[in-house]
Amino acid sequence: MKDLLLQKLREQFPSAVEVVSEFRDELTLIIRKADILPVCSFLQSNSDLSFDSIRDLCGADYHRPDDRFEVIYNIYSLKNNFRLRLKVRIDEKDLHVASVSGIWQGANWLERESYDMYGILFDGHPDLRRIYLPEEFEYYPLRKDFPLMGIPGSLPLPRK
Amino acid sequence: MELERTNDSFLTTQLDQIIGWARKNSLWPMPMGISCCAIEMMAFAGPRFDVARFGSEAFRFSPRQSDLMIVAGTVTYKMSHVVRKIYDQMPDPKWVIAMGACTSSGGMYRSYSVVQGIDLFLPVDVYVSGCPPRPDNLLKALMEIQKKIARGEKPGQSDKVYIEESAEHA
Numbered sequence: 001m002k003d004l005l006l007q008k009l010r011e012q013f014p015s016a017v018e019v020v021s022e023f024r025d026e027l028t029l030i031i032r033k034a035d036i037l038p039v040c041s042f043l044q045s046n047s048d049l050s051f052d053s054i055r056d057l058c059g060a061d062y063h064r065p066d067d068r069f070e071v072i073y074n075i076y077s078l079k080n081n082f083r084l085r086l087k088v089r090i091d092e093k094d095l096h097v098a099s100v101s102g103i104w105q106g107a108n109w110l111e112r113e114s115y116d117m118y119g120i121l122f123d124g125h126p127d128l129r130r131i132y133l134p135e136e137f138e139y140y141p142l143r144k145d146f147p148l149m150g151i152p153g154s155l156p157l158p159r160k
Numbered sequence: 161m162e163l164e165r166t167n168d169s170f171l172t173t174q175l176d177q178i179i180g181w182a183r184k185n186s187l188w189p190m191p192m193g194i195s196c197c198a199i200e201m202m203a204f205a206g207p208r209f210d211v212a213r214f215g216s217e218a219f220r221f222s223p224r225q226s227d228l229m230i231v232a233g234t235v236t237y238k239m240s241h242v243v244r245k246i247y248d249q250m251p252d253p254k255w256v257i258a259m260g261a262c263t264s265s266g267g268m269y270r271s272y273s274v275v276q277g278i279d280l281f282l283p284v285d286v287y288v289s290g291c292p293p294r295p296d297n298l299l300k301a302l303m304e305i306q307k308k309i310a311r312g313e314k315p316g317q318s319d320k321v322y323i324e325e326s327a328e329h330a
Contacts, residue, residue, distance in 0.1 A: 133273075134238055141272055150272025155237035158244035158281045 001082045002027055005049060012042055028085040036088050037098035043075065043084070044103050051075045051084065054100070057110035059118035063144040068092045069118055073100065073107075090120060099125040117142035161310070176312065183227070183253070184309035185215040187302065190226035190250060192243060194233030197260040197292040201232045204295035214302055223249040228305065230298070231282070234262040235275045244281055255308075255315050257301045258284045261291045283316025288323045297323050 005027075009017055016035035021028045031039050043051040056074040067089035076083050090097055099122035101107040111122040112131040119140040122128055129135065139146055139154060161181045164172045193201055205211050205219060220226040223246045235243055247254070258278055261267035264287045266276035278284060285308060286301040304321045 132238075146272070148272065149270065155272070157237065157275065158241050160281050160283075 001080050005082075005084070008046065008049065009039070009042075013039055026083065026085060028087060030087045030089065033088050033090065033097060036086070037100065037103075039086070040073070040075075040100045040103050049077060050079045051077045051082075053078060054104035054106045054110070055083070057100070057107050057114065059114035059120050059142070061118060061142065061144045066091060069095070069120060071097055071114060071120060075104075095119060096121045096123050098123050099128075101125055116140070119143070180309050180312060184306040186218075187214075187216045187228045187255070187305065187309075188218045188220045188226045189216055190223050190229045190246065191219045191221070192229055192231045192233075192246065194231070194235060194239060194243075195262070197232035197263070200292040200295050201230055201259065201298065204298045209295040209299060211299065211302065214299070214306065216302060223247070224251065226250055227253065228255045228257065228302075230257045230259055231263045231278055232259040232292075234267065234269055235278050236273050237275055238273075240275050240278075240281055243278070247282055253315050255305050256282055256284045256286075257298070257305065258287045259298060259301070260288060260293055264289070267291060284320065285315060286321045286323065290325045293323070294326060297326060 006017075006020065013035055016032050016039050017029050018032055019030040043049050053076045054073065055076050058072050060070045060072060062068060062070065069090040069092070071088045071090060073086040074083065075086065088097055097120060099107070099111055101111055101122070102124065108126070109131060111125055112127070112129060114120050115122060115128055116130045116132050117140060130137065133141070134155065137154060139151060141150070161173060161177045166172060191198070191201060203209055205217060211217050216228070227250065229247055229250065231243060247256070258264045262269060262274070263278050266274050268291070275281070286304050288297050288301045290297060301321070301323050304323070308318065
């Protein structure tokens with residue numbers, strides 16, 4: 001399955017896959033940011049691969065000068081019983097990435113969570129609002145430069 | 161309660177005292193069960209610990225029918241507005257028990273999202289330590305509230321009571 005997948009991806013998108021790595025039988029591909037939507041669409045719709053479900057989507061902050069953030073997609077092919085992890089690197093200066101919620105409905109709330117926690121903007125998302133924190137909150141709390149105890153006064157308490 | 165017996169089969173007392181006696185033996189709790197402490201609160205209401213012995217078995221899910229709020233669980237900033245709104249809807253006199261470490265102080269959640277103690281936005285009468293507290297300690301907190309009412313104290317004004325953790329088994 002792994003060889004078939006890589007062969008098909010290289011045929012279809014010769015320059016989309018930047019890094020291939022494998023750890024304990026878990027395959028991880030780093031995908032070029034501009035190609036994530038067509039790659040996901042292909043993986044989902046191709047009848048041999050048929051990655052029909054998204055198991056998780058999350059953000060990560062590596063706090064490095066270039067490509068500070070990552071979005072990680074864990075997708076699963078029920079037909080082949082095969083799991084695949086895709087990663088997209090996102091620079092702090094351009095926080096936009098294409099939304100995959102049109103391909104997998106389940107990505108809708110997961111992308112809202114990544115937006116809430118990291119401020120990553122998913123283009124084409126139908127309803128990109130905060131999912132956990134109050135809508136008037138101005139910060140992104142899982143970023144590494146956010147203080148653990150928060151910013152005083154940023155979350156209002158009721159009057160005593 | 162001070163009672164005085166007259167010769168013709170009547171007992172006399174003061175109105176405040178008899179109302180206080182009635183109130184302290186029928187405290188109806190508002191179960192503000194937000195997280196895992198609520199499981200212990202259910203044990204406190206169930207047959208083993210049996211809060212019915214103290215007249216508080218009628219958990220009311222409407223704040224308008226309850227006079228004791230048991231806040232059992234981690235209160236986030238987002239939830240604090242809900243807790244306060246429910247507290248505001250309860251009729252006076254109303255009492256508050258802060259059950260467990262999270263409710264009393266934020267507990268292990270030293271985090272931007274968790275209120276570091278509900279006394280930042282609510283008047284608390286009794287704090288119960290433990291993570292979660294044993295149901296018998298919550299019973300003790302209820303008895304402390306009853307003592308407060310029997311002494312004629314007002315909610316949220318007199319000295320706070322702190323129930324320490326115990327390892328004893330019921």
